[in-house]
Amino acid sequence: MWVLDKLQAIGKSSLGIFERFGRATIFLFHVLSGIGSLITRPQLLVCQLFFVGVLSLLIILISGLFVGMVLALQGYYILSHFGAEQTLGVMVAASLVRELGPVVSALLFSGRAGSALTAEIGLMRATEQLSGIEMMAVNPIHRIIAPRFWAGVISMPLLASLFSSLGVLGGYFVGVLLLGVDDGAFWSQMQSKLDFYDDVLNGVIKSIIFGFAVTWIAIFEGYDAIPTSEGVSRATTRTVVYSAFAILGLDFVLTALMFGN
Amino acid sequence: MTGESTDDIVVKIRNLTFSRGNRKIFDGVDIDIQRGKVTAIMGPSGTGKTTLLKIIGGQLKPEMGEILVDGHNVHKIKQKDLYELRKRMGMLFQSGALLTDLNVFDNVAFPLREHTPLSESMIRSLVLLKLEAVGLRAARDLMPSELSGGMARRVAMARAITLDPMMIMYDEPFTGQDPISMGVLVQLIRKLSDALGLTSIVVSHDVAETCEIADYLYIIADGKVIQHGSPDYLYKEGNPWVEQFLRGLPDGPVRFHFPGVGYEEDLFAGALDPTDIDK
Numbered sequence: 190m191w192v193l194d195k196l197q198a199i200g201k202s203s204l205g206i207f208e209r210f211g212r213a214t215i216f217l218f219h220v221l222s223g224i225g226s227l228i229t230r231p232q233l234l235v236c237q238l239f240f241v242g243v244l245s246l247l248i249i250l251i252s253g254l255f256v257g258m259v260l261a262l263q264g265y266y267i268l269s270h271f272g273a274e275q276t277l278g279v280m281v282a283a284s285l286v287r288e289l290g291p292v293v294s295a296l297l298f299s300g301r302a303g304s305a306l307t308a309e310i311g312l313m314r315a316t317e318q319l320s321g322i323e324m325m326a327v328n329p330i331h332r333i334i335a336p337r338f339w340a341g342v343i344s345m346p347l348l349a350s351l352f353s354s355l356g357v358l359g360g361y362f363v364g365v366l367l368l369g370v371d372d373g374a375f376w377s378q379m380q381s382k383l384d385f386y387d388d389v390l391n392g393v394i395k396s397i398i399f400g401f402a403v404t405w406i407a408i409f410e411g412y413d414a415i416p417t418s419e420g421v422s423r424a425t426t427r428t429v430v431y432s433a434f435a436i437l438g439l440d441f442v443l444t445a446l447m448f449g450n
Numbered sequence: 451m452t453g454e455s456t457d458d459i460v461v462k463i464r465n466l467t468f469s470r471g472n473r474k475i476f477d478g479v480d481i482d483i484q485r486g487k488v489t490a491i492m493g494p495s496g497t498g499k500t501t502l503l504k505i506i507g508g509q510l511k512p513e514m515g516e517i518l519v520d521g522h523n524v525h526k527i528k529q530k531d532l533y534e535l536r537k538r539m540g541m542l543f544q545s546g547a548l549l550t551d552l553n554v555f556d557n558v559a560f561p562l563r564e565h566t567p568l569s570e571s572m573i574r575s576l577v578l579l580k581l582e583a584v585g586l587r588a589a590r591d592l593m594p595s596e597l598s599g600g601m602a603r604r605v606a607m608a609r610a611i612t613l614d615p616m617m618i619m620y621d622e623p624f625t626g627q628d629p630i631s632m633g634v635l636v637q638l639i640r641k642l643s644d645a646l647g648l649t650s651i652v653v654s655h656d657v658a659e660t661c662e663i664a665d666y667l668y669i670i671a672d673g674k675v676i677q678h679g680s681p682d683y684l685y686k687e688g689n690p691w692v693e694q695f696l697r698g699l700p701d702g703p704v705r706f707h708f709p710g711v712g713y714e715e716d717l718f719a720g721a722l723d724p725t726d727i728d729k
Contacts, residue, residue: 313550321547324507325561325609326536332564 213409216330220408223328223335233336234343241302241337241404242344246351248301249294253285253352256293257359260284264360265368274368278375279382281360282353286383286392287448290353292440295399297352298345299432303407306337307428310411311421319412334412338404345400346393353392391447398443402435460485460617460649461506466515468498468505475501476512477673483617488643488650490664492657493671494695499653500544502670503619506651507541508532520616537565540610540618544625546602548594554581554605555590561612580608584638600631607638617649618642624656632659639663657696661685669695 227234264280310333313319319329357379364370383389407428414424461483468476475498483489491499504510506517508524517524522535548557558577562568568576581587584604594602603623610618620639624632640663643650654660661667661681668678669692677684677692684692694702710716 316550317543317545317547318549320504320509321541321543321606322549323509324536324539324541324543325564326533327561327564328533 209413212413213405216409216412217405219330220335220338223331224339226328226331227336227339233332234339237336237340238344241306241340242348245298245301245344245348248297249348249352250355252293252297253290253355254359256289256352257281257285257356257361258363260289260356261360261363261368265364265370274364274370275374276378276382277360277364277370278357278379281364282357282379282383283388285353285356285360286388288392288440288444290356291349291392291395291399292436294349294352295345295396295403295436296433298341298348298400299403299407299436300429302341302344303403303428303432304425306341306404306407307411307414307425308421310334310337310408311414311416311424314412314414315416315418315421330412334408338408341404341407342397342400345403346396349396349399350393387448391443394447395440395443398439399436402439403432406431406435458485459483460520461651462516462518463506464516464518466502466505466512466517468501468510468512468515470501474673476515476670479515479670479673479675481668481675481678483649483651484666485616485649486643486647487665488640488652488663489666489668490652490654490660491668491670492653492655492660492695493669493676495655497670498673499655499670500621503541503621503651503653506619507536507539537561537613538616540613540615542603542606542610542618542620542623544622546594546599546606548597548602548605548609550594552594553590554586554592554594554597557594557605558590558609558612561609565613576612577608580612581605583611583642584608585634598631600627600634603627603631603635604638607635607642611642611646611648614646615648617651620650620652620654622654623652624654624659632656636663657698661696671695 260281261277264277265274268274268277268280310319313333319333322329322332361375365372365375410424410428410431411421414420459482461481463479463481466476466479466481467474479502481491481502491502493499501510505512506519506524511525519535519539522531524532524535527535548554549560552560555577558580559573562573562576566573578587578590581590584607586601586604586608589597589601589605594605597605607618623635623639627635636659639650639652642648643663652660652664664681666678667681667684669676669684671691677687677689679687685696691703693699711719
């Protein structure tokens with residue numbers, strides 16, 4: 190009896206997960222169908238690009254700088270054992286554009302912008318603003334949700350690129366200016382060993398996919414939140430947790446597809 | 451009431467059935483809302499008054515029944531047509547539902563900017579006209595967070611009439627208002643209805659204020675329409691349930707005590723067993 194109850198509970202929660210994923214997919218189709226309104230009114234998107242992208246710049250830039258500095262510091266001590274400190278630039282840049290740039294910036298993005306999107310949409314639902322918009326004969330998914338979604342998808346690769354760029358500069362500062370790695374070797378090794386398509390473009394593709402996943406999770410959690418303060422709080426937490434799972438899981442799959450033999 | 455000609459009825463609800471989980475909210479409800487009149491729908495908290503407005507507005511779908519708004523079956527028409535119909539239906543939410551990132555002016559201008567190709571100067575004139583009607587023209591630059599509850603509802607009212615709708619639905623417009631704000635709202639609902647020829651549906655449990663402005667009342671409870679008629683008729687009619695509700699009597703057909711086992715039985719259920727004392 191106890192076993193049956195447990196099995197029933199597991200089955201019920203599994204069905205619940207599939208049902209929720211189905212709703213999220215239908216919701217995504219509605220959001221994607223709202224792209225027409227953004228073409229006719231691009232100012233809605235520009236406004237959200239500011240809130241989602243520009244306001245995330247500070248945390249992304251500072252984090253990128255420090256991650257690059259730490260990478261250079263750690264890399265220098267290991268590479269110097271083999272007399273290969275001149276390849277520090279390649280190590281820092283490859284680590285950043287292939288992995289750390291897209292992954293860390295997406296994790297930061299989910300914490301900064303993703304949680305804010307969920308809370309904003311959840312509160313709009315709790316305070317009946319979305320219902321109000323609907324009763325004014327305006328589709329809230331097209332008017333409110335779609336601009337936020339596309340702003341997230343567009344912002345993410347730009348933020349990840351800036352994260353990597355600042356990281357490389359941080360690596361240069363520590364490696365060349367503080368630890369004495371040759372300036373020319375730092376840049377020329379990076380230039381010759383990194384491939385634009387294999388390394389840089391794959392990193393950008395990763396960040397676009399992460400941006401899509403994180404923003405989808407954030408807007409759905411906000412829209413699906415129970416319209417109470419506790420419900421919004423839980424939805425915000427779920428956004429950050431699910432986003433982290435999605436980013437790390439997708440990263441493994443994408444890395445295997447892009448860089449695996 | 452139901453004998454009126456069909457043309458005079460803006461909203462016709464027939465055999466409405468709606469449940470939330472296992473709880474039946476409406477069970478075969480019939481309601482007619484007459485054109486140009488203020489119709490109040492009253493009942494205790496939790497009887498589904500707000501749900502009824504959402505069903506009329508097409509935001510919720512009933513299990514059974516038919517809701518005709520100006521001749522259109524709200525739940526059978528295409529989404530595009532439903533949105534067109536909503537342009538002619540204003541709704542005032544209990545919270546006001548103002549967009550918190552827009553100021554008063556932009557909130558009222560929102561429907562105009564979304565649905566009309568009017569120039570900004572024309573929109574400005576129209577918005578000021580609507581704000582003047584609710585006495586808040588000078589408050590146009592304030593943000594929703596700077597408004598009192600009563601002011602927020604008046605702004606929401608101005609927004610609801612921006613597109614000159616044929617009807618407005620008011621969800622608990624008087625809840626939580628001080629006497630002055632309440633008086634203002636009561637007068638505004640009546641004046642707007644008379645001046646613009648609007649059909650108004652007021653959902654409320656504030657008896658005195660609602661009876662003051664309503665031409666017709668529906669009282670709902672336990673998923674059914676208990677009684678309907680003009681306020682005078684209902685006061686005189688003597689239905690014990692209506693009497694209790696309208697006069698606010700603490701006990702009557704609606705019991706003061708939450709249903710459960712008898713008091714005596716409940717008390718003795720937890721009493722000490724005499725044999726326990728010896729131990």
